[in-house]
Amino acid sequence: MTTTEHATGTGTGAEDRYGLTAGQAAFLARADAFVKEAFHEHSRRMDDEEWFPEETYPTLGKGGFLGITVPEALGGQGLDVLSSGLVLQALGRWNHALALSYLCHESLCLNTLYRNANDEQRKRWLPGMCAGTTVGALALTEPGAGSDLLGSVETSSRREGDHFVINGTKKFIGNGPVADVILLFTRMEEGGGHAAFVVETTNPGFSVKRSISKMGFRGSPWGELEFTDCRVPADCLIGEEHKGHRVLMRGLDIERAVAAPIGLGIAERVLELCVARAKERRQFGKPIGKFELVQDKLAKMYVRVETMRTFVYRTLEEANRVGFDEGGKGGIHALAAACVLYVGEALKEVLDEAVQLWGARGYAWEYEINRLYRAVKVLEIGGGTSEIRKIIIANELMR
Ligand SMILES: Cc1cc2nc3c(=O)[nH]c(=O)nc-3n(C[C@H](O)[C@H](O)[C@H](O)COP(=O)(O)OP(=O)(O)OC[C@H]3O[C@@H](n4cnc5c(N)ncnc54)[C@H](O)[C@@H]3O)c2cc1C
Structure with missing residues (x-):
């Protein structure tokens, strides 16, 4: 199964798009193909050298993947928060390190500015950020x-x-x-x-x-x-x-909602690598995927990936409805915190099984599966820790 098939169907021939509209599924497929072609080959060098490819943002700008939520008049794409999440899902699959950078530029900075800046400020900074000639943090x-x-x-x-x-x-x-x-x-x-x-x-x-x-x-x-x-x-x-607290709190839930798809993208890629490995790697005269204890791992990973996807898309849908003056409280506050919390925990389980399935190669720095394993902790710390997310959820439940 190719990863693009993950984007548009189950790979079993069903017409299931996981709740995405045909347009959203097509956008995800386009983002997936673009970031795979432009950025996947950089992943290993970035990991080895902490190297950041200078052309990243102009490339994303030319591809039409910056300023997703910003109107076209300001150089953006005129789409929505959910579409931002789909770009992050695609980046998660093919270059998760760039996904983190993209989150900081596109959501934390650009989208927060769009929602809070006055017209003059928008005209001053947003077109450059949408073109990728100005990088935000x-x-x-x-x-x-x-x-x-x-x-x-x-x-x-x-x-x-x-x-x-x-x-x-x-x-x-x-x-x-x-x-x-x-x-x-x-x-x-x-x-x-x-x-x-x-x-x-x-x-x-x-x-x-x-x-x-x-x-x-x-x-x-x-x-x-x-x-x-x-x-x-x-x-x-x-x-x-x-x-200033208003500017911060208005953006937090949207940032969490679009951060979760990074974990989904990573998990999809991990499952794909593990299925391929289970078919290719032979021990005791047959592919390791024929052993039931290995199949148990694949089945558990599959369940995690599918539940992540459902939760992520549902949260993105809700985030789409957050008005400019809202966020930082209520249902979306709990839901976005819960989604990142769940994706962080599920991704850790997926990658633990995955490294085991890959054996010594999973433990070796140079393999993609190892690079992905070393990434999982971020979702439990960055943008608010898991403990803080639990506090947010409980406080909203008790309100
Ligand atoms: C990869 C990455 C990228 C980041 N990018 C940015 C960025 O772009 N901009 C930015 O401003 N920040 C960024 N951060 C910082 C991030 O937001 C903070 O790491 C996060 O808010 C937690 O703060 P801290 O690391 O200081 O942990 P601390 O607040 O020191 O927490 C340490 C531990 O104590 C626990 N703890 C703290 N308070 C409580 C409590 N009340 N109840 C229970 N447990 C508690 C925490 O859960 C944690 O386990 C980034 C972090 C990472 C890892």
Whole structure:
């Protein structure tokens, strides 16, 4: 079964598209073919060297895979959140490290800006981001601020006439070392609350302190950023002063909903690799897939992949309906947290079985299955840990 068949049917000849419309299934198939052709061959070098291919964003832009939720008048594709998730599913299959980078650019930065910026700001930054000539990031996490989100943020901003002056350090920022624009969250020195800014990385006072090496998703840029008396024009303020939390909370559920398909894409690829291996690898005179204990693994993986897919598409459908002023509470808040929580747990089980099925080759760094195994933990940590997701779900249930 090819992976494209996964996208459009069960591979058993049934006309099942897993609840996607014909148009959505066709879009997924197009994204799948495009990212496979453009990026799959880079995966191994990215993993070995923490190398990020410079042409990534212009290539995605030319292919029509940036600014998915942004109107065509601003250079975008005029599609929806679900379609963003489908691109991430395809990237998950063929180059999951780029999927993480894409999530930071496309969802955390671009889509959040689209939903919160004024018209002038949209015209200023979105066309370049949709073309892939401007790369985006979102910077919230700090050395002392992780799960507590804005509660512990120390990076500060103060107004000085028609500028804001920003000081502080942001850590573990996806795309940070390569970004041109950063959606930055600060604590306001006067008057309380928080503020969100777009900081252009050519701004004096901004620097990339260092890149950080990872156990998985290697090649996806990640780093520590410094702001030292960084003067940002007041027209770079996104939303209202003292109300930066609104910008953050409006985007969180959508970011979680579109992060989950990365795990689905990885799991689909893993199942495909395992089925192929079970047919090819012979021991005791026959393919290992003929042994019932190996079949047990394949069957369990299949169940996980199918349940992930159902949950992911349902959550994306719900995320499509989140208005610009909504998010951060209610049904979608619990559902998006639950979806990433489930996908993270299920993916870990899939990859544990997969490495076992691949034997020594699963343990060897150079094999794709090993690269995918080293990636799974991100879904349990990045963008909020599994523990925090459980707290969100329980709080919504108890409301
Ligand atoms: C690959 C990757 C990419 C990332 N990209 C970005 C990015 O682009 N931008 C950005 O701003 N950040 C980014 N992050 C940071 C990420 O959002 C944080 O790692 C995450 O919010 C958790 O914070 P922390 O790592 O500081 O863990 P901590 O908050 O220090 O948590 C440590 C442990 O304590 C637990 N814990 C904390 N509080 C509670 C509680 N109340 N109850 C129970 N358990 C609790 C946590 O669940 C965890 O197990 C990224 C992280 C990763 C791994």
